[in-house]
Amino acid sequence: MRRQAQDADLREVRAASRSVGLQLAIASGALVVAAIGVAFFFVLDQLRPSEVDEPPKPGEHKIYIDTVEAMIAFVVVGVLAVAIAGVLSMIVTRRAVRPLGRALQVQRDFVADASHELRTPLAVLDARLQVLQRGLPDGDPSTATVAELRADTRTLIDVVNDLLLAADPEREAAVAPSPMAGPVGRAVESLGVLARDAGVELLLEADPEVRTTVPPASLQRCATALIDNALAHSPAGSRVTIGVARDGADAVLTVADQGAGITGIDPSRIFDRFAR
Numbered sequence: 001m002r003r004q005a006q007d008a009d010l011r012e013v014r015a016a017s018r019s020v021g022l023q024l025a026i027a028s029g030a031l032v033v034a035a036i037g038v039a040f041f042f043v044l045d046q047l048r049p050s051e052v053d054e055p056p057k058p059g060e061h062k063i064y065i066d067t068v069e070a071m072i073a074f075v076v077v078g079v080l081a082v083a084i085a086g087v088l089s090m091i092v093t094r095r096a097v098r099p100l101g102r103a104l105q106v107q108r109d110f111v112a113d114a115s116h117e118l119r120t121p122l123a124v125l126d127a128r129l130q131v132l133q134r135g136l137p138d139g140d141p142s143t144a145t146v147a148e149l150r151a152d153t154r155t156l157i158d159v160v161n162d163l164l165l166a167a168d169p170e171r172e173a174a175v176a177p178s179p180m181a182g183p184v185g186r187a188v189e190s191l192g193v194l195a196r197d198a199g200v201e202l203l204l205e206a207d208p209e210v211r212t213t214v215p216p217a218s219l220q221r222c223a224t225a226l227i228d229n230a231l232a233h234s235p236a237g238s239r240v241t242i243g244v245a246r247d248g249a250d251a252v253l254t255v256a257d258q259g260a261g262i263t264g265i266d267p268s269r270i271f272d273r274f275a276r
Contacts, residue, residue: 013101014094021093025086032085036078040071115163122160126153152190158217175213180244180251181206183216187223188242191231199236202227206244212251219253226255233259 129150136143188204195202212219223242230240238258245252262270 013097013104016100017090017094017097020097021086021090024089024093028085028089029082032081033078036074036081040074111163111166115160118160119157119164122153122157126150126157129153148190151186155186155190155217155220159221162215162217175215177211177213178216179208180210180212180214180219180253181208183220184223184242184244184253187220187227190224191227194228194231195240198231198234200231200234201239203239203241204244205241207246210244210246210251223253223255226253230255230257230259233257235259 129146133143133146133150136146184206185204188202192202214222227240227242234240234257240258241254241256243252243254243256245254
């Protein structure tokens with residue numbers, strides 16, 4: 001898997017290098033052609049027929065340049081200059097993007113290594129919770145709490161699996177359309193404790209027929225982040241409404257709170273990472 005990720009990163013870096021190098025080559029070539037053109041017309045302007053026909057004065061030396069030969073020389077020099085500029089642009093660009101390829105590889109290695117290290121302890125934790133769940137007698141008051149803990153563990157396992165998938169760009173799993181109500185409902189349930197502690201009511205209004213190709217684990221994490229943010233900005237006694245509906249051909253997830261609204265930041269930046 002790591003070898004495939006390296007190959008994918010290499011292809012991306014090379015494609016970026018070619019694209020940037022081509023743009024630089026075109027720009028450099030245009031500048032060279034412009035410079036050659038200016039020089040050519042300047043030389044032509046200096047070659048006045050009247051001056052050519054005049055005999056040289058005593059002690060004066062004149063050099064006559066054939067316009068056809070001058071044109072050929074300028075064209076040859078221009079072509080060579082454009083070719084050299086293009087080659088140098090490609091070489092410089094490839095060297096410049098090399099650190100980008102190494103950075104991508106380091107990032108993928110870190111994500112893959114961290115995910116692999118987390119898989120085993122999470123699997124063990126899930127197994128122990130399963131054993132504990134089976135050992136609880138009927139009617140035990142902690143049954144619901146253990147079930148919630150196991151659901152949270154499964155969510156963490158899904159996160160790790162998604163990280164592993166992201167670390168391997170060659171594995172693009174096809175996702176069939178699935179109902180949105182399930183993942184969003186699980187997100188609401190997982191934050192129920194926080195909502196009760198904050199004195200905020202969570203109201204889910206979900207159309208069970210709305211489907212999406214977003215992976216359920218990713219959709220649940222997205223809904224969890226939005227609801228958690230709404231809880232953080234909701235006063236006690238208020239309500240957070242979570243909606244799943246269809247708008248034409250689009251599946252829409254909405255989270256509305258009764259807080260003060262967006263303040264202290266440009267609304268267009270609310271989805272920037274770590275923006276406050």
